[in-house]
Structure formats: C-alpha cells, structure tokens
Amino acid sequence: MSVLLETSVGDIVIDLHTKQCPRTSLNFLKLCKIKYYNFSPFHNVQKDFMVQAGDPTGTGTGGSSIFGVLHGPSQRYFPAEIHPKLKHRKPGTVSMAVAPDASAASGGISGSQFFITTGEDLDYLDGKYTVFGEVAEGFDTLQRINNAYCDERGRPFKDVRIRHTIVLDDPFPDPEGLVVPDESPLPSKEMLETIRIGEDEDIDDESVSPEELERQRRAKEAKAQALTLEMVGDLPFAEVKPPENVLFVCKLNPVTRDEDLELIFSRFGQINSCEVIRDKKTGESLCYAFIEFDKQPDCEEAYFKMDNVLIDDRRIHVDFSQSVSKLHKDWVAKRMRGQGGGDDVGENLQRRTRYRDGDGGGDDYDLLFDHDDGSSGKRPPSKDQKRRMKDEGREKEKGGRDRSEREREREREKDRNR
CATH class of the missing domain: 2.40.100.10 (Cyclophilin-like)
Incomplete structure (x- = not known):
C-alpha cells in the first residue's frame, strides 16, 4: 500500500x-x-x-x-x-x-x-x-x-x-477497462504549455558575466572531481586545501639549487623544507620549486617581496602553492602503516635537507635582489671557499717573502762586486 x-x-x-x-x-x-x-x-x-x-x-x-x-x-x-x-x-x-x-x-x-x-x-x-x-x-x-x-x-x-x-x-484488483501503459506516456501539448522555467533549465542572471559563469562551472566541476578522488581513496577528504605556508617558485635557472633558494628565502623566516623539483630519470631541474615556511606570515611576506626578483640571471615568479600532493603522500603513507589518515594530514610533514644544517659548498653564483637595501647581494662564501681563500693568502704571503729574500741577495751580490 x-x-x-x-x-x-x-x-x-x-x-x-x-x-x-x-x-x-x-x-x-x-x-x-x-x-x-x-x-x-x-x-x-x-x-x-x-x-x-x-x-x-x-x-x-x-x-x-x-x-x-x-x-x-x-x-x-x-x-x-x-x-x-x-x-x-x-x-x-x-x-x-x-x-x-x-x-x-x-x-x-x-x-x-x-x-x-x-x-x-x-x-x-x-x-x-x-x-x-x-x-x-x-x-x-x-x-x-x-x-x-x-x-x-x-x-x-x-x-x-x-x-x-x-x-x-x-x-486492490484493477477495475474493468484499466489499461496499464508499457512505458511512460509522452506529455500532451496542453501539459507542455504549462512549462514555465524547465526543471533542467539553468536560471542565468544577466548581471552575471560569462567569466563568472565559467568560474562557477569550473568550481562545480572541481568539486565533483574532488568527491570522485575521495571515493577512490586518492584524497583524504574532498574539501582538502593546499597548505597556506608553502610557496610555489617557478621560472628558475636550471643551475639554481635547493641550497640557493633556501639561503635566499630564509631572510624572511624559518624554512622547514625547500625542494627544487627534478626529473626522476635525468635528475635535471624542472625549473620550479616548493618552499615551506614554519610560519604563514613569513610565507606571505616572501610572496609579496620575492616575485620577479632576479636569481641566477632569471626573474622568478612566486605564488602560493595550490598543490596537495605532499599532503596526499603523507596521508597515504600513514594509511599504509595502518595509522589511517585524518585531519592531521598536514602535520609531521617530511623534513628535507636544509642549507644551514649542512656545509653548503659547491660552485659560487652571484645573486641580485631588487628589494635589498644596501646589501651586496652576494652569497657569503662556504667553508671550503674560505679554506681555499686562506690557503691562497698564505701562498701569496709566502711568495712575497721569497721575492724579498731574492732581491736582498742580489743587492748583496752587487755590493761585493764593487
């Protein structure tokens, strides 16, 4: 019933x-x-x-x-x-x-x-x-x-x-003469005339620009895709957002290293990780990187001050990261260990190598900051470079002493000949 x-x-x-x-x-x-x-x-x-x-x-x-x-x-x-x-x-x-x-x-x-x-x-x-x-x-x-x-x-x-x-x-039994259709009948002309705004018709506000409509369409599509990824287990939850303390840096010179960016951006605050993304097979730089700050205000300051700065003869572009791949990897790792994902997927992110924790080293590159006030813009020498400079100074000093001894010997030889 x-x-x-x-x-x-x-x-x-x-x-x-x-x-x-x-x-x-x-x-x-x-x-x-x-x-x-x-x-x-x-x-x-x-x-x-x-x-x-x-x-x-x-x-x-x-x-x-x-x-x-x-x-x-x-x-x-x-x-x-x-x-x-x-x-x-x-x-x-x-x-x-x-x-x-x-x-x-x-x-x-x-x-x-x-x-x-x-x-x-x-x-x-x-x-x-x-x-x-x-x-x-x-x-x-x-x-x-x-x-x-x-x-x-x-x-x-x-x-x-x-x-x-x-x-x-x-x-109830069917009354005599009742005919049950095999399929749903089509609406009559009179019924079609009752349509106002169709049930499947979008109500478009003329005041909304085509760009805004396209933005709304893309937002709906992105939400649907996120829900799909959540269902198949590729996202911890559909509303996951990229971290607000990570910068995306692109248009890098291929020779720019992790340590270079770490040193440059550390002037704004403590950096948890800095990674130039490289090709898995060749190891060559893909000319973009992600920099994770310890504090969000430091990240915002770097965003405003570092865009279009010249680094290794290339003007870089800086933006806030829109990637959640790192959160995803961390979540998947927890799930594989049997710990399960959760709201803490952004915590305990992997700590990558930091320039200040190592010796630095490597070749020297001159770095020019458009926003520096009176600073030289050059990277300070590494420990190896300082050692080489000290050795060169000793050689120069020793060479200078040897020349002085030879000159005095020649003067004494001249005096004896006289």
Missing part, C-alpha cells in the same frame, strides 16, 4: 491508509498505475503549510478521478472519504483536495488533486479534507519543494514536477 513519486527534486514514498479510506486509496493507486500524474506540476506551494499537485493542467481546476478516466466525465469526481480519526497533525500528511458538494454525504467531492502538509498541527483542516496517507521517506525532497520560489499564486517560478510514479504495493 505504498507509492513512490519520482519528482524533479527527489523521491517521495507515500504509505496509504487503505483500510480507513479504501476508495480514495484505490483512486490514487490506479491513477499512479496508469501514469496519470506523470509530468504534472506542483502548482500550489504554500511555504510551511502545504504543497499541492495532481492537476495535469497545472491550473488547479483540472484533473479527474480514475472512475472518470474509465467511465467518462460524469464520474470525474467521487464522494470524499473523511475519516474522523485521521488528523493533519504532522508534516508529511497526504490529503485529497475536496470541493464542496451538498449532494455528497460527506459534503464534498474529490478528483485527482492531492496535497502534502509541510506544517504542524493544522487541525482546522480536519473534517474538511480526506487524509489518506503519509510520507514515509523523502522529507528532504518535501522540504526542497517547500522552499521553492513562487509567484503570488503559489506556483513555483521553476517547475517542480512529478516525473514518474511507481506502485510499490497495491492490494
């Missing part, structure tokens, strides 16, 4: 009170079975009160009972079944719309239109409308319909329609 309504905003499952309201339940079940409600809109939405559907014309005056469909307009309506114990107490109560009719024993008649309450304690509806079911699943869908933007008559500006109906359980 249940029906599934597939709407343009989600699904709703309705359980029917077949014992208390057998004729109304039969009418609703058989209309769903012949796909009578397919493509019919929710034509009256009163926020936090009720949402109404069941009229294929969308006007609020159309629709027919299953008896009228089978036997003609004379049986378009049937007497309302109003049960005194069925109340409009909670959201999700399903009732048949009732039109006044003095000839009916209950004082009203019903056709195909029905409504679902979205408010509580609507006791003033009791005794006036036929409560014949309640929502079992899909309250989130019901809430989306309730929140639809509507005109002054309650019709949503963007169509909310019943796409399909599926009878889950039907205790």
